[in-house]
Amino acid sequence: MKRIATILLMTTLACLGAVAASRSPWSLLDTATIVKAGLRGAPYVVQMTSQVDPTQYYGVTGGEVLYTPDSLYFQDIYRLSTDWQAVTPWGGGSPRFALAIDMNGDDAFTPGVNGDGWAFVYVLVQFPYFYGGSTGWLHTGNLIGSTAGIFDTTQFGGPSGYTNYAGALSLLSGKRVMSIMLVTDGGWFTSSYYGVKQQVVWANNITVNRAVYTATAPKQPRR
Numbered sequence: 324m325k326r327i328a329t330i331l332l333m334t335t336l337a338c339l340g341a342v343a344a345s346r347s348p349w350s351l352l353d354t355a356t357i358v359k360a361g362l363r364g365a366p367y368v369v370q371m372t373s374q375v376d377p378t379q380y381y382g383v384t385g386g387e388v389l390y391t392p393d394s395l396y397f398q399d400i401y402r403l404s405t406d407w408q409a410v411t412p413w414g415g416g417s418p419r420f421a422l423a424i425d426m427n428g429d430d431a432f433t434p435g436v437n438g439d440g441w442a443f444v445y446v447l448v449q450f451p452y453f454y455g456g457s458t459g460w461l462h463t464g465n466l467i468g469s470t471a472g473i474f475d476t477t478q479f480g481g482p483s484g485y486t487n488y489a490g491a492l493s494l495l496s497g498k499r500v501m502s503i504m505l506v507t508d509g510g511w512f513t514s515s516y517y518g519v520k521q522q523v524v525w526a527n528n529i530t531v532n533r534a535v536y537t538a539t540a541p542k543q544p545r546r
């Protein structure tokens with residue numbers, strides 16, 4: 324009996340290990356959802372909608388694709404890129420990667436406490452004029468190493484006009500990145516400037532180093 328119990332325990336532990344090993348580092352938050360975009364070769368994409376609550380100017384929803392690494396330090400990020408397109412008019416800030424920086428080294432992210440905060444990497448260079456119409460599909464290229472001022476390190480004392488990768492590296496090298504999100508949250512802007520109440524952005528092939536998120540058909544609920 325004891326042997327059977329031991330085997331069961333070992334089997335359970337093996338299964339748990341397999342689950343842990345297969346845990347996806349990617350998840351969709353808030354309004355982010357999978358839609359069929361009808362593209363050849365890549366029919367599914369992530370749709371992120373930022374929508375204004377008509378009763379509250381700042382009451383907006385956003386969409387995020389979250390990547391949670393096991394362990395990652397800022398200087399070890401060698402690739403950050405995505406395919407994306409604005410489906411509606413957009414503005415109020417470029418779609419961007421948001422990096423949760425553990426500035427005080429306690430292996431936890433508590434924004435606004437003991438130095439922890441967000442570093443942003445904008446997918447467009449047009450600061451401060453982040454607005455426009457629908458874009459068609461664009462590829463960011465690898466944002467790491469960029470000499471353009473697309474890195475926002477203002478939460479860590481960086482320059483208000485933003486900085487390039489080297490500037491961000493000088494502030495954040497040695498700091499742990501607890502998570503990375505691709506974010507769309509500018510619905511408030513479209514309502515004010517274009518009259519439309521929502522901002523919709525599609526994304527696919529979101530890449531952090533060797534980890535790539537490619538949208539697939541959503542799982543059907545079990546009958």
Ligand SMILES: [Ca+2]
Pocket residue numbers: 425426427428429430431432433439
């Ligand atoms: Ca911390």
